[in-house]
Amino acid sequence: MELRQLRYFLTVAEELHFGRAAERLHIGQPAVSQQLRRLERELGVSLFDRTTRTVTLTEAGKRLVPHARAVIAAETRAKEAIVGLRAEQAGTVRLGTSDGLGARLDRLLARFSHYCPAAQVELVHAPTEQRLRAVRSGELDATLVRGKWDRPELRLIPVWTDRVLAALPAAHPLALRGEIEIAALAGLPLRLSPRTRNPALYDLVVASCREAGFEPVFGKDFTTSQDTLAAIAFGKAAWTVFYEPHARQLPVPGVVFRPLRNPAPVMPTYLVVRTGAERPDLAALALACRESRESADEP
Structure with missing residues (x-):
């Protein structure tokens, strides 16, 4: 279950119209329908009764509404907590990168700059094993890696x-x-x-x-x-x-x-940080990674 699916669900629940919900979300109607079908498949229930003229919530949909609102509210509070720490984040984050990130890297850096405008990001490209060793030694603050690499003293955060x-x-x-x-x-x-x-x-x-x-x-x-x-x-x-x-x-x-x-x-991608690294800028970096995934509207 993804945050964007819950946001789409709540918007459709409020509008009871897929077209108007898509306009509010500034995305295409097919993307809204696709994500809600995936949410329904994951939950094993129908959330909406759809006809050619009307959209109504099922009983399962009605029961999901307050829980979805609570999750989105928690996300908002988390963002506000990070934004409140911007003034403390004027340092440099050394981030290891992988080949072939494409536009994901641009979206990630843009989101991180939004949360930590005073911070600088230094990108470091190197083989995966070298980047993992550099995170463990402190030469890098974090790195993006594809696939699961179990290494002592490192924490893998799923991002996309x-x-x-x-x-x-x-x-x-x-x-x-x-x-x-x-x-x-x-x-x-x-x-x-x-x-x-x-x-x-x-x-x-x-x-x-x-x-x-x-x-x-x-x-x-x-x-x-x-x-x-x-x-x-x-x-x-x-x-x-x-x-x-x-x-x-x-x-x-x-x-x-x-x-x-x-x-x-x-292929899963992870943000790798040292175990116990609880810095606000790294929390903002993890959030930026997840948001770059959602904005891509991936399959």
Whole structure:
């Protein structure tokens, strides 16, 4: 259950009209409907009775209203508490970053600046293990990592998930499909970074292939985005994977990006801080991460 789903639910409950609720929320009506259907699936009940002319709350919807209001009120109080500490947050936050964050990083930095306008953010790019060691030693205040890394003295805060898309030649027959069954890629060479470089992504993709009933056939290693995509576009047919925010920033001639299904692989991202680090600026950073997830209206 996500905060945005509760906000959408309360707005529709007040308006009893999906179109007016979408206007109040400044988003499209399909996004409102999609998120409320997900909330209903998670709860296992219908929250609204919908006809072509009317929208009314079900009994389950009526019972959810006061609890949803309490959650949103708690979120508001949390934000106010952080905003009240802005004057204390004039230092520098050293944040480790991952490849392929795309527009998420821009949204995250904008939200953090909103909460801590006097603070400066210094971005540090390095291999994951190096960033984790730097957080533990205090060289970094926090880092973003994909996948779960259990390390002593470190706390992982879930912040968002990203869909993993397939990148394949635009001329390949599979490129005509809106989504691709992973099993359909069984005979196509897969280009991935070695597990030593990116164990989280390697394990996720290999596990997804096995769940679809096949062992991936590995081609050449993934090197750089530019070189690997150029080789896929104009060389021997192969496929690789990209996180969706990264793929959105990579319009590459000769390559298409397609969602995967059965299974549909997703990668969690965490904000990693030292255990016991209760600084207000790090709390604001975690909140900014979560809000950058919500504003993306991710699947």
